[in-house]
Amino acid sequence: MKNTLRSRMSLLHTWAGVLFSALLFVIFWAGSLSVFDKEMDRWMMPATRLSLTGDAKVSIDKQLVPILQSKAPHAAAWTIILPSERVPYIALNYGSEEARKGQRIWLNPDTLQEITPADSKGASGFIYPLHHNLTLRFNHIGTWIVGIASTGMLCLLISGIIIHRKIFTDFFTLRLFRSFGRSNLDIHNLTGVALTPFYILITLSGLIIAFSTYFPNAHLPLYAITSPGHVLKKDHARPHGVLPAERQFLKEALGRERHKPAKSSGQLASIDQMIADAEQAWGPGAVYFVRINHPNDAKSNVMLRRHSHATVSKHIDYKRYRATDGNPFNTFEAPAVVKAWNFIAGMHYLQFKHWTLRWLYFLAGLTGCAMIATGLFFWLNARRSKAARSEQKHVVWMDAITIATVSGLMAATLGFMLANQWLPAQARIMGIARDQCEVYVFYLVWMTSLLHAISLTTQRQDKAYLHAWWQQLAVISGLCIAAVLSNWSNTGHHLYVTLTRPLPAVAGVDMVLMVGAWMAWHASRRLRAHCRLHRQQG
Amino acid sequence: MSARIQTFKTILSSLALCVACYWTTEQWIALTSCLAYLAGLSRANAVMLAAMLGFVYLWLLLLWAFAEHRVRRQCMTLAGLWLLATGLTWAATLMITPALTGSR
Numbered sequence: 001m002k003n004t005l006r007s008r009m010s011l012l013h014t015w016a017g018v019l020f021s022a023l024l025f026v027i028f029w030a031g032s033l034s035v036f037d038k039e040m041d042r043w044m045m046p047a048t049r050l051s052l053t054g055d056a057k058v059s060i061d062k063q064l065v066p067i068l069q070s071k072a073p074h075a076a077a078w079t080i081i082l083p084s085e086r087v088p089y090i091a092l093n094y095g096s097e098e099a100r101k102g103q104r105i106w107l108n109p110d111t112l113q114e115i116t117p118a119d120s121k122g123a124s125g126f127i128y129p130l131h132h133n134l135t136l137r138f139n140h141i142g143t144w145i146v147g148i149a150s151t152g153m154l155c156l157l158i159s160g161i162i163i164h165r166k167i168f169t170d171f172f173t174l175r176l177f178r179s180f181g182r183s184n185l186d187i188h189n190l191t192g193v194a195l196t197p198f199y200i201l202i203t204l205s206g207l208i209i210a211f212s213t214y215f216p217n218a219h220l221p222l223y224a225i226t227s228p229g230h231v232l233k234k235d236h237a238r239p240h241g242v243l244p245a246e247r248q249f250l251k252e253a254l255g256r257e258r259h260k261p262a263k264s265s266g267q268l269a270s271i272d273q274m275i276a277d278a279e280q281a282w283g284p285g286a287v288y289f290v291r292i293n294h295p296n297d298a299k300s301n302v303m304l305r306r307h308s309h310a311t312v313s314k315h316i317d318y319k320r321y322r323a324t325d326g327n328p329f330n331t332f333e334a335p336a337v338v339k340a341w342n343f344i345a346g347m348h349y350l351q352f353k354h355w356t357l358r359w360l361y362f363l364a365g366l367t368g369c370a371m372i373a374t375g376l377f378f379w380l381n382a383r384r385s386k387a388a389r390s391e392q393k394h395v396v397w398m399d400a401i402t403i404a405t406v407s408g409l410m411a412a413t414l415g416f417m418l419a420n421q422w423l424p425a426q427a428r429i430m431g432i433a434r435d436q437c438e439v440y441v442f443y444l445v446w447m448t449s450l451l452h453a454i455s456l457t458t459q460r461q462d463k464a465y466l467h468a469w470w471q472q473l474a475v476i477s478g479l480c481i482a483a484v485l486s487n488w489s490n491t492g493h494h495l496y497v498t499l500t501r502p503l504p505a506v507a508g509v510d511m512v513l514m515v516g517a518w519m520a521w522h523a524s525r526r527l528r529a530h531c532r533l534h535r536q537q538g
Numbered sequence: 539m540s541a542r543i544q545t546f547k548t549i550l551s552s553l554a555l556c557v558a559c560y561w562t563t564e565q566w567i568a569l570t571s572c573l574a575y576l577a578g579l580s581r582a583n584a585v586m587l588a589a590m591l592g593f594v595y596l597w598l599l600l601l602w603a604f605a606e607h608r609v610r611r612q613c614m615t616l617a618g619l620w621l622l623a624t625g626l627t628w629a630a631t632l633m634i635t636p637a638l639t640g641s642r
Binding site for chain 1: 563564567568571572575579580581583584585587588589590593594596597600601604605607627630631634635638639
């Protein structure tokens with residue numbers, strides 16, 4: 001092979017693709033679902049399916065502070081998160097200095113009745129972490145793996161464009177009814193080229209969000225000189241602690257700082273007044289987050305943050321008030337470049353209120369999954385036909401990994417949702433809490449899918465891998481239907497109820513499940529027919 | 539056997555290339571933050587700008603490194619870029635230290 005740019009990029013595209021595709025599929029799949037993580041939470045936590053009327057204005061002083069005073073008068077901090085369209089309940093958190101959100105209470109904003117805890121991680125507690133750290137938190141190992149795969153993705157995108165000889169022609173070519181190899185490559189090219197800007201945006205922004213993990217020494221040249229010293233604090237996320245230089249950088253860039261308590265008692269002024277003052281600057285209804293640091297202390301302070309519904313940027317601005325007299329003493333506004341970083345982060349976090357864009361993000365994410373999967377199919381198809389006997393072993397294993405990655409991950413997600421529906425409330429199985437059991441079901445289904453794929457692809461029978469595909473797709477179809485029926489039977493919320501009440505989050509999840517069931521069943525039927533035809537001919 | 543050794547060598551050299559690109563990027567981030575500070579940005583802004591650009595540096599370096607087939611050229615260029623960034627960062631640090639320590 002000649003050592004041209006195209007041949008080098010072709011090698012890079014092939015091997016980086018084989019190495020990272022499975023991981024990238026997991027990241028893209030979990031990321032696509034995370035676009036609707038709050039909606040999946042409503043589906044998985046029926047007690048939180050509330051409709052915000054907007055009539056009742058909650059008084060923090062009269063209604064919420066007394067609850068926190070009675071529950072945790074000596075907590076290091078109280079956190080109040082006010083309800084929004086996607087999270088329609090009031091969340092109260094309190095805890096010690098090490099775990100400031102250790103305990104939580106959820107309240108119905110209309111009645112102020114306590115909502116029974118769901119005892120489930122939901123999508124925001126499991127699918128979202130799976131997306132950004134693969135749930136491997138120790139020493140940021142998961143974040144690093146995701147970062148390496150994301151960097152690989154950026155290289156794959158550019159190398160994919162370079163190796164493409166007829167990129168413009170192929171962009172307008174989709175031969176769906178030719179051979180599998182032809183149509184598969186056309187889909188790979190189309191999904192790859194058409195959404196390249198989106199993939200670059202989402203991958204690069206995902207990396208930029210976690211810059212402090214990937215480039216932990218970036219602040220040292222400008223901060224180590226003025227902030228030398230020892231390790232400040234260790235916790236589970238930073239087992240090596242935070243150096244004073246990093247602490248100073250985080251304070252200046254992101255406004256992160258903690259004030260020490262006086263350790264003598266103090267009064268709490270009106271928080272409603274503080275919110276009214278902050279909303280004069282930010283606009284009515286802007287405050288969504290209230291934190292009371294060291295409540296009942298003479299040096300207690302109240303921090304208010306505003307929501308990001310109307311902007312792409314994810315706001316990190318805040319206002320701080322002295323809790324004893326209610327006077328503002330510190331306002332943090334992000335510096336100019338940090339605002340740019342916030343804008344980039346906002347494009348990835350997608351916290352703004354725009355349903356059309358949210359659906360487009362979801363569909364673009366799934367298109368990314370299709371691009372990654374078709375890339376794997378292309379590699380497998382090319383090798384299957386020409387691989388020597390000795391190389392067939394690699395193809396068989398890669399086949400099994402591909403099946404487990406694509407259909408196995410989908411089945412695992414559905415297993416996670418079904419476990420949520422059917423595990424008894426407050427259940428403990430062999431000492432494992434219910435929310436953790438849901439996660440174990442996810443991994444159990446995934447492993448079962450891998451074993452099923454291995455058992456079929458290693459058979460000597462020709463095209464045995466197709467049997468694994470159609471069987472797993474049929475299971476996915478059944479699981480989708482079972483999930484919709486389970487939601488109906490357990491909560492009484494079938495589609496007519498969710499559409500008329502209205503509970504759009506639950507209706508949306510159910511409808512996506514039904515579309516998924518139809519697509520999986522259709523694909524399974526086609527593949528099964530193909531297998532039968534092949535058997536009759538062969 | 540020789541094919542296996544060749545595969546092993548390719549994997550090792552690819553890994554070494556990735557690590558070298560990362561180290562070089564880290565030095566260029568340091569240099570960029572110093573230069574941005576010298577250009578008038580605040581410390582926080584300068585670090586954020588450099589960190590964000592760092593991902594673009596890493597991306598470009600990796601693409602160049604894998605596009606280049608001459609091993610010696612890969613090594614020399616990456617080492618040269620690393621040395622250049624280290625030297626310039628050192629010089630820039632000398633220039634900014636009085637401003638940083640004086641302002642505290």
